[in-house]
Amino acid sequence: MNEILISANNVSKKFCRDLRTSLRYGIRDLLVSYTGMANRAGAVLREREFWAVQDVSFKVRRGECLGLIGHNGSGKSTLLKMLNGILRPDKGRIEMRGRVGALIELGAGFNPVLTGRENIFNNGALLGMSRSDVRSKIEEIVEFSELDEFIDSPVSFYSSGMRMRLGFSIAVHSDPDILLLDEVLAVGDLGFALKCYNKMDELQQKTAMVFVSHSMPKIARMATGIVVMKEGRSINPSFDVSEGISQYYDAQNFTPGQRYESGVAELIGIALRSGERSSQAGKIFALSEEETLKIDLTIKLHRPVQNPKLWLVFLDREQRGFAEVGNFDKFHSGPLSQGLFSCSIELERLSLNPGLYSITLGLHEEAVSGRHQLLRIQSAVYFKMNGDKQGWVPIQLPTRWQFP
Numbered sequence: 001m002n003e004i005l006i007s008a009n010n011v012s013k014k015f016c017r018d019l020r021t022s023l024r025y026g027i028r029d030l031l032v033s034y035t036g037m038a039n040r041a042g043a044v045l046r047e048r049e050f051w052a053v054q055d056v057s058f059k060v061r062r063g064e065c066l067g068l069i070g071h072n073g074s075g076k077s078t079l080l081k082m083l084n085g086i087l088r089p090d091k092g093r094i095e096m097r098g099r100v101g102a103l104i105e106l107g108a109g110f111n112p113v114l115t116g117r118e119n120i121f122n123n124g125a126l127l128g129m130s131r132s133d134v135r136s137k138i139e140e141i142v143e144f145s146e147l148d149e150f151i152d153s154p155v156s157f158y159s160s161g162m163r164m165r166l167g168f169s170i171a172v173h174s175d176p177d178i179l180l181l182d183e184v185l186a187v188g189d190l191g192f193a194l195k196c197y198n199k200m201d202e203l204q205q206k207t208a209m210v211f212v213s214h215s216m217p218k219i220a221r222m223a224t225g226i227v228v229m230k231e232g233r234s235i236n237p238s239f240d241v242s243e244g245i246s247q248y249y250d251a252q253n254f255t256p257g258q259r260y261e262s263g264v265a266e267l268i269g270i271a272l273r274s275g276e277r278s279s280q281a282g283k284i285f286a287l288s289e290e291e292t293l294k295i296d297l298t299i300k301l302h303r304p305v306q307n308p309k310l311w312l313v314f315l316d317r318e319q320r321g322f323a324e325v326g327n328f329d330k331f332h333s334g335p336l337s338q339g340l341f342s343c344s345i346e347l348e349r350l351s352l353n354p355g356l357y358s359i360t361l362g363l364h365e366e367a368v369s370g371r372h373q374l375l376r377i378q379s380a381v382y383f384k385m386n387g388d389k390q391g392w393v394p395i396q397l398p399t400r401w402q403f404p
Helices: 019-035 076-083 116-126 131-145 160-172 190-204 216-222 241-250
Strands: 004-016 049-061 065-070 091-096 100-103 178-181 208-212 225-230 259-261 265-274 285-288 293-301 308-315 321-326 339-347 355-367 370-386
Touching: 004 019, 004 076, 004 208, 049 065, 049 076, 049 091, 049 208, 049 225, 065 076, 065 216, 065 241, 076 091, 076 208, 100 160, 116 131, 116 160, 131 160, 160 190, 178 190, 190 208, 190 216, 208 216, 216 241, 225 241, 241 355, 259 265, 265 285, 265 355, 265 370, 293 355, 293 370, 308 370
Parallel strands: 065 208, 065 225, 100 178, 178 208, 285 370
Antiparallel strands: 004 049, 004 091, 259 370, 265 293, 293 339, 308 321, 308 355, 355 370
């Protein structure tokens, strides 16, 4: 189980911003390699070149899953392609021990003229499977991909989701020692995505995985270690999952999102309080789960509102709503007068994972003709939960355990 299957040591890769210059450098480097001379150009940047990946090191053992995260352009895909042998590093060394299964680009290696069945044999061969191996696994591959009716049709007729199903099924049934997966699993319906993750859970015990994703809940669920990429470099030397996820979110710019104001209602202010502490402009308010959170709202109404309904939705770091509070039953039934209106909402305890959250607020008016939206502001305010408990989902329900 402690066998190291993936080893990357100070791996670097550079590209050129100009195509013509890149071709000139490529021809020069090719001639140098053919003459057997040492190519010192790989270690330094030449004119118009930049480092896409620089000095990245890590090891992945059998039974481990390395999460590879970072914002677009940080070097994740370039690093994954070097691990798969599609690109060669300009500096450093990569060692891969065992059979590699990779799903990096949808339909990569598929011949559109051939049928799905014929492509299974071709892709299986690329993954190191013999024809007898493919024959023994082909029924499992087809069944897992759920393409029984289309397996003898040309792949050119397949949708991107169908190609993803087939490519993933081939990769995971090739008995890989190493599995490289990009965010392509996001393509397709929910049922098949869950099926893929269940299969990955099964394979994780006997393989070494590298998983690229922008979904931090999926990373938190699967990864045993994390590499956070920023401008081509790894910025978390500890490889700690919780710390890496926090670094990923800290690198984002969090600002209020889409704002809708009908002209009837206008948000004047929103502030957070806990005890004697209050939120300050330009700073994210932080609290622990033992503290009480108070939300103060000030809204300006440009006309009376007869039957107002005010609501707040709590969003996780993926901007997905997970909890809601509203005044649907407890708000006074009479109209609100024109002018400034203030209210305070108190939440006694937030049993949330550590991390960053936001609050979306809205105000609508119930009328005989229907519901009229007066105000809606996406992620109007952010707050941070401190702590060390990191679960798969944002909310940790308070419980009492009893054992016989």
